[in-house]
Amino acid sequence: MEGQKVAVRITVNGTVRTAMVEPRTLLVHFLRDGLGLTGTHVGCDTSQCGACTVLLNGEAVKSCTVLAVQADGAEVTTVEGLGSLDALHPVQAGFWEKHGLQCGFCTPGVMMAAVALLKENPNPTEEEIREGLEGVLCRCTGYQNIVRAIQYAAKQLASEAEPSEQVAAAGGDA
Amino acid sequence: MASVLGTAVKRREDPRLITGRGRYTDDVQLPGMLYACILRSPHAHARIKRIDVSQAKAAPGVVAVFTGQDLVGRMGTIPTAWLPPDSGIRTTAHPALAVDRVRYVGDGVAMVVAEDRYQARDAVDLIRVEYEVLPAVVDQEEALSEGAPQVHDDAPGNLAFHWKAGNATDEVFAQAEVVVRQRFRQQRLIPNPMEPRSAVADFNASTGELTMWLTSQNPHIHRLLLSGILGIPEHKLRVVAVDVGGGFGAKIACYPDEALVGFAALQLGRPVKWTEDRRENFMATTHGRDMILDVEFAGRRDGTFTAIRVKNIANMGAYLSTAAPGVPTILFGLIVPGPYRIPYAGVDVRGVFTNTTPTDAYRGAGRPEATYLLERMVDLFAREIGMDPVEVRRRNLIPADAFPYNTAMGLQYDSGNYEEALDKALAMLGYEKFREEQEKLRAEGRYLGVGVTTYVEICGLGPSQVAGAVGFQGGLWESATVRVHPSGKVTAFTGTSPHGQGEETTFAQIVSAKLGVPVEDVEVVHGDTHRIAMGWGTYGSRTTPVGGSALAVAADRVVEKAKKIAAHMLEVAEEDVVFADGVFAVQGAPSRRATFQEVALQAYLAWNLPAGVEPALEGSAFYDPTNFVYPFGTHICVVEVLPDTGEVKILRYIAVDDPGPVINPMIAEGQVHGGIVQGIGQALWEGALYDEQGQLVSGTFMDYAMPKARFFPAFETAFTETPSPHTPLGVKGIGETGTIAATPTVVNAVMDALAHLGVRDIDMPLTPERVWRAIRDGRDGA
Numbered sequence A: 001m002e003g004q005k006v007a008v009r010i011t012v013n014g015t016v017r018t019a020m021v022e023p024r025t026l027l028v029h030f031l032r033d034g035l036g037l038t039g040t041h042v043g044c045d046t047s048q049c050g051a052c053t054v055l056l057n058g059e060a061v062k063s064c065t066v067l068a069v070q071a072d073g074a075e076v077t078t079v080e081g082l083g084s085l086d087a088l089h090p091v092q093a094g095f096w097e098k099h100g101l102q103c104g105f106c107t108p109g110v111m112m113a114a115v116a117l118l119k120e121n122p123n124p125t126e127e128e129i130r131e132g133l134e135g136v137l138c139r140c141t142g143y144q145n146i147v148r149a150i151q152y153a154a155k156q157l158a159s160e161a162e163p164s165e166q167v168a169a170a171g172g173d174a
Numbered sequence B: 001m002a003s004v005l006g007t008a009v010k011r012r013e014d015p016r017l018i019t020g021r022g023r024y025t026d027d028v029q030l031p032g033m034l035y036a037c038i039l040r041s042p043h044a045h046a047r048i049k050r051i052d053v054s055q056a057k058a059a060p061g062v063v064a065v066f067t068g069q070d071l072v073g074r075m076g077t078i079p080t081a082w083l084p085p086d087s088g089i090r091t092t093a094h095p096a097l098a099v100d101r102v103r104y105v106g107d108g109v110a111m112v113v114a115e116d117r118y119q120a121r122d123a124v125d126l127i128r129v130e131y132e133v134l135p136a137v138v139d140q141e142e143a144l145s146e147g148a149p150q151v152h153d154d155a156p157g158n159l160a161f162h163w164k165a166g167n168a169t170d171e172v173f174a175q176a177e178v179v180v181r182q183r184f185r186q187q188r189l190i191p192n193p194m195e196p197r198s199a200v201a202d203f204n205a206s207t208g209e210l211t212m213w214l215t216s217q218n219p220h221i222h223r224l225l226l227s228g229i230l231g232i233p234e235h236k237l238r239v240v241a242v243d244v245g246g247g248f249g250a251k252i253a254c255y256p257d258e259a260l261v262g263f264a265a266l267q268l269g270r271p272v273k274w275t276e277d278r279r280e281n282f283m284a285t286t287h288g289r290d291m292i293l294d295v296e297f298a299g300r301r302d303g304t305f306t307a308i309r310v311k312n313i314a315n316m317g318a319y320l321s322t323a324a325p326g327v328p329t330i331l332f333g334l335i336v337p338g339p340y341r342i343p344y345a346g347v348d349v350r351g352v353f354t355n356t357t358p359t360d361a362y363r364g365a366g367r368p369e370a371t372y373l374l375e376r377m378v379d380l381f382a383r384e385i386g387m388d389p390v391e392v393r394r395r396n397l398i399p400a401d402a403f404p405y406n407t408a409m410g411l412q413y414d415s416g417n418y419e420e421a422l423d424k425a426l427a428m429l430g431y432e433k434f435r436e437e438q439e440k441l442r443a444e445g446r447y448l449g450v451g452v453t454t455y456v457e458i459c460g461l462g463p464s465q466v467a468g469a470v471g472f473q474g475g476l477w478e479s480a481t482v483r484v485h486p487s488g489k490v491t492a493f494t495g496t497s498p499h500g501q502g503e504e505t506t507f508a509q510i511v512s513a514k515l516g517v518p519v520e521d522v523e524v525v526h527g528d529t530h531r532i533a534m535g536w537g538t539y540g541s542r543t544t545p546v547g548g549s550a551l552a553v554a555a556d557r558v559v560e561k562a563k564k565i566a567a568h569m570l571e572v573a574e575e576d577v578v579f580a581d582g583v584f585a586v587q588g589a590p591s592r593r594a595t596f597q598e599v600a601l602q603a604y605l606a607w608n609l610p611a612g613v614e615p616a617l618e619g620s621a622f623y624d625p626t627n628f629v630y631p632f633g634t635h636i637c638v639v640e641v642l643p644d645t646g647e648v649k650i651l652r653y654i655a656v657d658d659p660g661p662v663i664n665p666m667i668a669e670g671q672v673h674g675g676i677v678q679g680i681g682q683a684l685w686e687g688a689l690y691d692e693q694g695q696l697v698s699g700t701f702m703d704y705a706m707p708k709a710r711f712f713p714a715f716e717t718a719f720t721e722t723p724s725p726h727t728p729l730g731v732k733g734i735g736e737t738g739t740i741a742a743t744p745t746v747v748n749a750v751m752d753a754l755a756h757l758g759v760r761d762i763d764m765p766l767t768p769e770r771v772w773r774a775i776r777d778g779r780d781g782a
């Protein structure tokens, strides 16, 4: 049931946002309904599909499983903050280049999961990528082109001068 | 200029989707918008004795609560739009909210509308319903038995329809050299597009216009049906479905929830949004498959097939969903003989009401079920007569020179080279070598198996006259408009409604190729009934063969008109003008030329047009295909079965598909990948389970096994390209081939791996437990 509203201060895609929220408000609803950042999607109610994945202080989290109040004081990166059309993040570029999406509904979450995966393991094997996608579901692509997209992104990132900093910059500057 | 057809143009829809700027229905935010939440029945079958909504009405933020009783006489019921002829079909009333009886877990009972999502959800918990629980029936065979609970009073014996077709008689089977019989269970599947269903309705009282954003595969069908249900004239109802997060058949139907959202917006004068959660999607979005199939297959010892007939008991669930009756009848029955010369074929289909979620189309819709039983029977038959399963297929495939080919079910297959696809796939595998290796490994106690499926499917739905003859309550032609602007840029409108299949790109390629303009100069518009004349939507792999053909014809009309204008500009007769690569030139004097863009500008300026030619440059087509199209191919799967655990490992998966000329190989390959995963999902993991009380036990992603990335190796795909003589571009369709072919391919591979143990059949999904038991029993029995 409804509770007292509490104040939160969350840095979303580099911009400080303050709001009064019910303690039960899910981060994903705060982003979508509160801030109008509808790129982050909701695909389930049991924390399984990963459509809602965002970066919370650089770590991939399922924003349907985090309360907005838990993100108080934190930095959140959503797909809107990943890269812009004229400066796509390598993961976004990979998805476009390799046809890593069809309906696109799972895509923002899968891309955020991929960003985190590549941060942890910049040079993954195909098998490691497939294992790394454990937390996301895609009903359209059959995953193969998602794997190719992430491989493409890994190569791009490796060829850039300082790959790890690039990811961080894309997360914070947009 | 090389043609843009056949090239891997990057998708036009992607920039917005990879930057989070897609506009799916739940993304729509309107000022003053309310949120709806639906109370659903927890019982599979019960009488509603009393509903008390007083507490819910008084809850914070609640604006209205509606029950079934409140809707009686104020809105129409949910219709069924496919009525197979001569089937005695009984369409029982389907109210948007149950009035006195609930018939499945998930049946709508009441709807709350409140100021925000959470308040609506809270208030639903405050509604008190008193139920008298009734006995429920879940299994379709049980539902047909004496004394079974009756789902509808006006459908005695729970029989919804009974449809028969074909020419296979008892005599044919009595005289056959070999008859193989087998029962198969096509388990119930849950389509699970990643985007849940959603609806937003906005009524403008001053114009009388209702706008609805819907998760729809066919906005114009939704408009037509909702107009009837809500009593809003079609020209005052606008349905928008631009970005839709997958459908797979589950977003064809017109659902009660969608109608309710429209009703609430009309009543309350404020915009209303409703989005199901995944739990509701499991319960209240249509399911697929669920058939019990008894098959008889006849042939000769030399390997010749002679007859096939099938008794199909199809579980329709509690109500007949929009297209549902067409699935186990027309879409299933007509393709039962598959790609083989089988002179006799017959089907007998009973559609049965049960206390379960209604079933309807799920990717492939009828064709995967038919292909499954046929390909399984072919393997069983091969085993029976001791012939290699590839050899037996080769002997019976319709030869390339036999097209057009008339089948025992009355279809005329358009074109094909089935053996070419088979040979290509076998070469990709190295079939002979695999067989040797298999034998070697078997001696070491490793169980490898190969499954080969040769298939043909029917798609590109379809000729409208045929649609009418088979009881579809609509046409299946398609509309297209190619609007050239004064600068030569182009907007192309299609009545199909892609939702992941990439036609914003492939259709731009078609128009670009026809007009000789850069592909970037073409914008494709779909999914809005106010912008597009009419359309029948995206399903049944019809989008490119029918919608793409419509655009090709419309573009030809543009060129035809432009040529007249160009001839006038160049001061020559029309016959003396040649058009290529976007340039009109005088035959034999190529320097006298006008570009497409120059002609477009003249068409709009209209200062000096030839006599009888109207200003502007636009072409439209209402294209009705003359036949279906019949994609085909061969899929091969190699599995290893681990005898100790019963686990099935997919080692290789090869797909050779023939969708006619491929417009965008990257997109076509993506369609194949996705289809294969869904097909393998059915073979190995997916299955909806009800308990005897009708509770959906597999009602979340925790209980329903959705395929994940790590379950698969990389697939090896290739195409052959045999044009259809019936479509202007020769294209067929590629959206469903993977799902149609993959399921039997995998199951046949597993049976092949276990053949030496005497295992003949295992019910899908082939879970480790089932496989392990079969290995144990096979061994014991051997």
Ligand code: FES
Binding pocket: A041, A042, A043, A044, A045, A046, A047, A048, A049, A050, A051, A052, A053, A062, A063, A064, A065
């Ligand atoms: S919506 Fe968060 S995991 Fe599915």
Ligand code: FES
Binding pocket: A100, A101, A102, A103, A104, A105, A106, A107, A137, A138, A139, A140, A141, B194, B245, B246, B500
């Ligand atoms: S692209 Fe549709 S669910 Fe992944």
